[in-house]
Amino acid sequence: MGDGSRVVLVTGGAGFIGSHVVDLLLARGCRVIVVDDLGHGRRENLVAHQDDPRLQLVVVDLRDDFAAALAGLPRPDAVLHLAAQVSVPRSLRDPVVDLDINLRATVRLLQWAAAAGVRRLVLASSAAVYGDPARMPVSEDMCDRPAAPYGASKRAAELYLACLGPALGVETVALRLFNVYGPRQDPGSPYSGVVSLFMARALGGEPLTVQGDGAQTRDFVYVGDVARAFAAAMDTPGVDGLIANIGSERATTIAELAAAIVAATGGRSPIVHAPARAGDIVRSLADASRARVALGWHAELSLAEGLARTLAWLG
Numbered sequence: 001m002g003d004g005s006r007v008v009l010v011t012g013g014a015g016f017i018g019s020h021v022v023d024l025l026l027a028r029g030c031r032v033i034v035v036d037d038l039g040h041g042r043r044e045n046l047v048a049h050q051d052d053p054r055l056q057l058v059v060v061d062l063r064d065d066f067a068a069a070l071a072g073l074p075r076p077d078a079v080l081h082l083a084a085q086v087s088v089p090r091s092l093r094d095p096v097v098d099l100d101i102n103l104r105a106t107v108r109l110l111q112w113a114a115a116a117g118v119r120r121l122v123l124a125s126s127a128a129v130y131g132d133p134a135r136m137p138v139s140e141d142m143c144d145r146p147a148a149p150y151g152a153s154k155r156a157a158e159l160y161l162a163c164l165g166p167a168l169g170v171e172t173v174a175l176r177l178f179n180v181y182g183p184r185q186d187p188g189s190p191y192s193g194v195v196s197l198f199m200a201r202a203l204g205g206e207p208l209t210v211q212g213d214g215a216q217t218r219d220f221v222y223v224g225d226v227a228r229a230f231a232a233a234m235d236t237p238g239v240d241g242l243i244a245n246i247g248s249e250r251a252t253t254i255a256e257l258a259a260a261i262v263a264a265t266g267g268r269s270p271i272v273h274a275p276a277r278a279g280d281i282v283r284s285l286a287d288a289s290r291a292r293v294a295l296g297w298h299a300e301l302s303l304a305e306g307l308a309r310t311l312a313w314l315g
């Protein structure tokens with residue numbers, strides 16, 4: 001990268017993860033077109049670049065006629081597709097909406113990319129494709145057991161990219177994101193991650209509620225590391241068809257996370273336990289060796305440093 005003539009289209013670019021991807025692309029000299037319906041994305045996430053002529057925000061829903069909204073804009077060299085329906089509970093309540101956003105819109109975007117002559121499309125997939133795996137760490141060959149329509153729609157999108165990409169002449173990469181956290185994750189959203197929810201409560205001295213005994217594990221990966229993964233997936237040659245886990249390769253229990261956040265925020269919040277949530281995944285841990293070998297990527301930031309950066313942003 002570093003070539004100021006590069007044009008990258010980022011769907012969901014006003015969202016939590018997408019805005020960090022936009023930050024990195026602009027820092028590396030790219031011109032960026034953000035497509036976001038601002039349903040969950042926020043203009044404030046891009047406010048640092050509001051006077052940058054290299055950034056253009058197009059407000060449109062990918063289920064609508066986004067091609068018309070993009071007409072006349074420069075042809076992107078790559079598409080980074082982060083726009084999605086990301087709530088597991090919502091996917092259970094309304095699986096058709098989940099299907100429309102996560103699969104149908106993805107297929108339409110791939111068709112548009114082919115017609116526009118885009119070289120590569122990178123999909124934000126999810127560790128939800130694995131469901132509750134039988135063994136740890138999770139490698140990419142262990143999918144196809146999603147526990148909810150959200151994971152199923154993400155896996156279906158991967159499969160469509162795998163067969164349609166070659167047919168349409170567009171290279172594709174899918175990144176299976178584990179538990180992403182960091183600045184700009186909205187603690188007020190019902191779909192927010194446990195890190196931002198715990199941090200917001202801890203800053204207010206409120207109790208942190210741990211579901212069950214807190215022994216369930218998650219693989220927390222800092223959003224800045226995830227942004228680097230998208231840049232690598234966009235630029236690395238010879239990775240057409242790649243599906244790769246993006247995680248820290250470190251397992252943290254929810255009880256450990258709660259204790260670390262209480263300590264980081266001054267220790268005023270009690271930790272309380274509630275009944276275990278039905279259907280909650282017990283263990284999650286990424287084997288990210290494929291990303292390391294194929295993309296030269298690995299998570300760099302420790303959980304302690306990532307929590308400190310998140311706390312600085314929230315505080």
